[in-house]
Amino acid sequence: MKQQELEKAKEYKYGFTTDIESIRAPKGLNEDIIKFISEIKKEPKWMLDWRLKAFSRLKNMKEPNWQKPKYPKINYQDLYYYSAPKSSNEKPKSLDDVDPKLIETYKKLGIPLKEQEKLAGVAVDAVFDSVSVATTFKDKLTEKGIIFCPISEAIQKHPELVKKYLGSVIPITDHYFATLNSAVFTDGSFVYIPKNVRCPMELSTYFRINASETGQFERTLIIADEGSYVSYLEGCTAPMRDENQLHAANVELIALDDAEIKYSTVQNWYPGDENGKGGIYNFVTKRGACRGKNSKISWTQVETGSAITWKYPSCILQGDNSVGEFYSIAITNNHQKADTGTKMIHLGKNTKSKIISKGISAGKADNTYRGLVDINKKALNSRNYTQCDSLLMGNKCGAHTIPYIKNKNSSSIVEHEATTSKINEEQLYYCNQRGLNQEEAVGLIVNGFCKEVLQQLPMEFAVEAQKLVGISLEGSVG
Amino acid sequence: MLEIKNLKASINNKTILKGLSLSIKPGELHAIMGPNGSGKSTLANVLSGKDGYNISGELNFKGESLKDVPVEKRAQKGIFLAFQYPLEIPGVNTNNFLKTSLNSLRKSKGEKELDSLAFLKLVKEKSSELGIDEKILSRQLNVGFSGGEKKKNEILQMKILDPNLSILDETDSGLDIDALKIIAKGVNSSRDSKKSFLVITHYQRLLDYIKPDFVHVLSDGKIIKTGCGELAEELEKTGYKKLN
Ligand SMILES: Nc1ncnc2c1ncn2[C@@H]1O[C@H](COP(=O)(O)OP(=O)(O)O)[C@@H](O)[C@H]1O
């Protein structure tokens, strides 16, 4: 038994639990719970009203069912919607006041909050269950007028920005999970980059689910004002549990004239065990608006974890000459299921979009690329290039490509390419003969397959992501 | 170096090697000749440890049995196989592949891994020594390579990985004379008292450039004749049929 657990822990090394006293709202989804969340976050009334509006709409909405992966019915009344370490109740003033257990947890996850301040050029916001527990490098960013803080803090300190932009890309009533998030979101990051400022370091949020039977409803809002630039990265992990846990996030990006946002995700939620027990349901809504002319939003995602992933990071290309990009690696192993892709909505003239998707399936997993390229009548001279490649390992997994294309004007061009290939025994044998073991060989072939996407990641994370790609597929051949 | 005793190998219920014995000492170069389908590639695969064969008999390398030693461990012990049909691996940069490979071998010997700079220097040195355009190394592994480029790439890998026992499986087949000379140069420049070679060939032509210590004739899974260099020339004149 012990040995088995050890083996398991090797497979998913972030599967530990932090034993920490927490404050929880009672189970269930109702107005009182929403009021509880709003109150504990010391929110102004407008925010509570906004949440309640979302909740009242939610009552008449149904969960979407068009996605390929099906899942057992979720009992929303049987979940906790708020859980926070007790020690974070009184918001720590500085990192020195943060509960050492939390600092230790992040250290184990490879995010040294303390050393980080001195070391890498990366500012981190650490979100533990329903609260942000620490944000590093605050002073340095403040000097430039950059706001990087938990969204709960932004609601109190920068209400004019939050009011103006929250829900402006993902409307409250967008779809079931987005609306659920709008009602009960707990924490996440807020970023504002002022005009003509180039953010001097990577901004990063690290999401950790710790408590059991708890949903995590993250809300992130990033605004790049005219002529500004920011690169943002999120990472995610959770303990190994037999139950399925829900993570339903909303992420909104807004790029004004000449601004650029680069948003990268390395998603490594617990995927469940090799028999498909447990794991995170990762139902996420991510959408960016290129609102200004010449603006650019680039999504890069490396999706290796979760039992089920549904997400379609999208770009609404409103400004003339704006650019949207989507680079994705989705890896599914064992019983994991991913249905992911993007939507590129071309509204402005001369808008460009590029989609590079690399899906890798192993074991009994299922991987679907689902994308929409919609070029509006007025989006003259627009272009899209889409490339979807699938790699299969073994005979029991599946890969599907579902591209929807709507080109409503004749001056625009849409190109689509798709390939499906298989890692075969002969390729592995060739590598083995040159001294590489099975894992190294798979890692090399798979990393070669997804190179175009890995190259998009910020340097600091590319190496980690490359390793993760290898680890996620360990034991899937031979 | 290599000791094969009464080796039998079958796959998919077909017996291909039917009791083969061969001994290669350090510094020796052995040539194996034989008609198509006689089991030459099977022998190379079995020596490298490829999966799927049913094997009996003895296989010793540097005095140790190779039984149950997996492919990569054999490579790490110093066995190299230049494939008859080198495989294409899309997306994998040839340089990166070679570097990963070299460093895996070095790691297994407890040697320090080479950094990119030192590796590139080594590659430059070896490719110019053989007269191989190193540009092929910046392409995807064997993808879109011509037949000759694939074979040259195998020999360049052999030079860089510097194995104790090199097995060349019809590396000469389908090559023009210039490419053939490059292959021969790769082998001849590596020969020394510690390294051994097993050169599988279908034609005598290669042996005009590479002088074997022994020539074996393989037919229907068995070595039916062994001789020195002259045997190859004799075969060229009389053909394999006469030997049976
Ligand atoms: N995997 C296999 N399954 C069945 N028969 C095989 C297999 N591999 C090789 N053979 C057969 O074994 C014989 C020897 O093959 P091979 O070793 O490739 O010969 P050579 O390299 O000397 O031309 C051939 O008749 C070939 O068809």
Ligand SMILES: [Mg+2]
């Ligand atoms: Mg052959």
